[in-house]
Amino acid sequence: MVTVEMVAKMAGVSRGTVDRVLHHRGEVKSETAERVRQVMRELDFQPNTLGRAFSIAKKRNRIGIFLSAREPDFQEQIKQGIEDGVAYAQQHGIEAVIEVVSPDDELLYLQKIDEMIASEVQGIVLRGIESKAFDERLQILKNQGIPVFTYNQDVRPALRNCYVGIDSCRAGKCAALLMRQISPPDGYALIVGVTPQHKDSEKRIEGFLEQWGLAPKASSGYRIIYGEGYHDVAYARTRDVLNEMPNITGIFVSGAGLSGVAQAVYERGTADVQKIVGFDATQRNITYMKNGTVQFLIDQSPYQQGYKAVQLLVDYLFEGRAPDVSCYYLDAHIKNAFNC
Template sequence: MSVTVKTLALAAGVSRGTVDRVLHNRGNVKKEVAVKIKALAKELGYVPNRAGRELSGFKLSYKIGVLLPSIGNVFFDGVTNGIEEAIREYEELGVEVVFTKVQGYKEDVHLKSIDELVSKGCSALCLATMQTEAIAQKIKECQKSGIKVILVNSDIEGSGRICYVGSDYIKAGKTCAGLLSLMKQKEHINILIVTGSEKMRGHQQRISGFKDELDRLGCDYSVVNTIESDDSDIKAQILVQKYLKENPKINCVYVTGAAVQGVGSAIIASGRKDIFGIAFDDIYTTVELVRAGIFKFVICQEPFVQGYQSIKRAYQLLSGSNSNRTGTDYFTETIIKIASNIG
């Protein structure tokens, strides 16, 4: 595998132009950056490839394990796409990614999956997992054994992870509350909250941010109930149909996880036009529900960026490049989409 200018640029976290200036002593590069690039060129065995020479001595390998609760949750297709793009960009540097995909939020399944990734020799883990004491302890054990852990899409308090890559869920919840207050200023709002799992910190934060902002804005509202769907459309549809029938005063449904299609189906089946739906992410089925007016808006969180940045940071941690930035959290943009700009 040949080591190219692109290889060195990725390894150093700089542009190809910067690498070219250093290799040809053209100046205009900070001394510490130039030293780093020259050290990497020597370490990786870079040789100018003017005659089409190939190098055989570049055998560094970085195995990164990925856990996603993506079975039955199409949101994670975007995260996967970002990871695959990072693999294409970093494969020259020896990056290998091992995927484990699970369904839902069963603690024993997630713990077993983490153990399997460790047993496969992964030196770094990018985990989209749940907030439980056992999983937090498992992450601490990984960190203690030298395995770098990055949390993706949902953070875990007290886990000792190196960094988090994903949405600012508190801000997302507050954004939903702010938009709702603008549209329902003079009306008492009876809210049914449909969350994926109370063990997902991101889902918890979307709820707390939402309630805190409604309180701060002085909104006249009540939360009728909070139900868990486990990100299952079937379960969500059954539960929401039940609560809409039992509580005809419900006029807002706030969905903090997946299963938006199931919730939308329940609202449609109710025949009511007065229900204000709020959801997250512009996956295909949600886009159609927004266009149909079932959900008034969605808040999006750049899943592609989450996947790409998690692998990029894992590589940088393993290779020792850009260490000052890889230990800080990376928050994606909070993006508002309505029928006029979605899809």
């Protein structure tokens, strides 16, 4: 049986250092921590999960989970994964508190985080938002040794343990390649983002533009607008731009709001000219794809986002097992009218 002492001796560190790396307590230099983890892998070291189970059973263990209130169809898919993740947590003697908060309501988001800190949760799963005050809360969690796992929208890597979701930059490049297949060589693209503060939406746009400009002898013309992630806003702003710029041949939607964009194109009767590529295989989006208004959807594995983020946190708490990677990238599936 491999012991902590054996790991410490082989890694050239103290037993206390191994314990801090194993249970993520205190500060350990990154190169030292990686050396200890490498030795653990080489020796196939397994933490004493039975001992941790007894420890967990002796106290009330609780994790906090945040669900976004934006785009209900998409969030319902994430919610299904989170609910199964909660069942997984319960099997390990860990209860979960779920809060449904709009990412646009920063004050409420901060209030709920404060409440979770006060209730002494052992870990948190959340969707990130762009906010200095939000980052300050995450720093408090880090200082208190409370692990944070993010999904769907990331935060600064230094403020969380692991992100679960797709590689947004590569997904944006994929969308540009798809658009090039269905648009004329001299096509002009309309890009509909969520908000400039939505990090992953912006990463997808960056990836799209990088790939969009690579095609030889092709127009790299584009215009960017923001639909704020809501159907009605995306619809109105897309409608206005299409009235102003009928030369647009392709529309890339980097996140929520695609159904509003599709409605604007559908009402104009120009789906044969203005091709749409976007994200999320929600029922509303699939309806527009089946009637020919949307050509491709990139599915973000929302169920796995919810489930895996919770599972990784539970494994971290119950077994002392940290994720092998800081970003747990999920598969992005390309959907069309024949495989949705």
